[in-house]
Amino acid sequence: MTAQTNRFTAPFALARYRDGDAVQLGLVAGERIRPLGPSDLGAPDLNTFLGAPxxxxxxxxxxxxxxEWMPVGEVVLTAPVEPRQVLQAGANYREHVIQLVAAGLTQDGSRTPEEAREFAAEMMDKRAAHGDPYFFIGLPACVVGDDEPLVLPAYSEVHDWELELAVVIGSRAFHVSRAEALQHVAGYTIVNDVTTRDLVFRKDMKEIGTDWYRAKNAPGFLPTGPFLVPAQFVDTSDTNLRLDLNGETKQDGSTSDLLFDVAALVSGASQTMPLLPGDLLLTGSPAGNGQHWKRFLRDGDVMTGSIEGLGTQVVRCVAEGDAS
Known part of the structure; x- marks a missing residue:
């Protein structure tokens, strides 16, 4: 699929596009795109550039x-990044987590919906004030552009969407403080963190807990891009995220609802392992995924995910065996 008309709002952004059997790094400005080679970047490749942009x-x-310029609508954009590591933040939107916790607390009838919500809200506020972000890891091989269809594996019928603001790491970050963290952010992009719900928790040994490998790492389960927008052009304090499924809005939230903001996430993730230039750090997903709506992805579905200032990605879903 070609580039979308709903683009980023910055003066320019980075993208990668198909050039025959190869993928070419490009610079996008308005309605045009031009290739970027090492002499243009002043660096041998994208990740080296992002380390000191x-x-x-x-x-x-x-x-x-x-x-060198071409109409951007005439090229096929793909994922704008080539991360070596993908880190994902879980349970990071206050309203989303409150909904999930409150729903669980009302199942046995011991609390009214109002009591359950009040309890959950107090729990989340304490976590934001005194807790730490929750991370798990994804496979970089799952990162694809929206030019590729999302193939829905036949082993489940409960594949779900999770639109997320994704941080693109700039200079290497290791043991950085929250005050220093944003200095290590090169830019932002869009990621849809697709999840197979019935594989999240192990059924054969519940004591093990979650199985994020099987639930989130099928081929193509991280549709990314199509643009990498420099951090200087993005205000993540109150950024709108919206996902439409076949034209119907399912997610409509704001980063103002994050329990842990971008600085807290980058700092927290860097305490364990160095974050490298070009790595992706997903920030969590707002309320409104398929689990909430009791509606999961099907063959023929079209997901349109937009994040304010970053543009739009359109992902077409196909049943396994029907991809073309």
Whole structure:
């Protein structure tokens, strides 16, 4: 599928696009795109550039004329990043978690819905004030562009969507404080963190708990992009996220509801393992996934995910065996 008309709002962004059998890094400005080679970047590849990004260099290229420019609508965009690591934050939107906890607390009838919600809200506020972010890891091989259909594995009928703001790491971050964390953010992109719900918890040995490998790491389960927008152009304090399924809005939230903001997440994740240039750090998903609606992904579904300032990705779902 070609680039979407609903694009980012920044003066320029990075993208990657299909060039025959290869993938080419590109600079997007308005309705046009041009290839970026090592001499343009001042670096041998994208991740090296992100480790010490010279955005002024790209701003000058974005303002220049030349024969290199092409209409962006005439190229096929793919995932704008090549991460070596993917970290995912769970249970990080206050309202979403309150809904989930309150629903569980009312099942045995011991609390009214109002009491359950009050209890859950107090729990989340304490966690935000005194707790730590919750992380798990994904496979970089699952990162694809929205030019590829999402193949729904036949082993389940409960594949779910989770639209997320994704941090793209810049300079290497290890043991960084919250005050330092944003200095290590190169930019942001869109990710749909697809999840197979009936595989999240082990049934054969409940003591093991969650099985994020099987639940979240089928091929193509991290549709990403299509743009990497430099951090200087993105305010993540109150950014809208919206996901439409076949034209019907299912998720409509804001990053103002995050329990742990971007700085807290980058700092927290960096305490265990160095975050490397180009890595992805997903920030969690707002309320409104398929589990809430009791409606999961089916063959022929189209997910349109938009994040304010970052543009739109459109993902087409196909049953396993029907991909074309």
């Amino acid at each position: 010279d955005w002024n260099r790209l701003a000058a290229l974005a303002a220049a004329e030349g024969d």
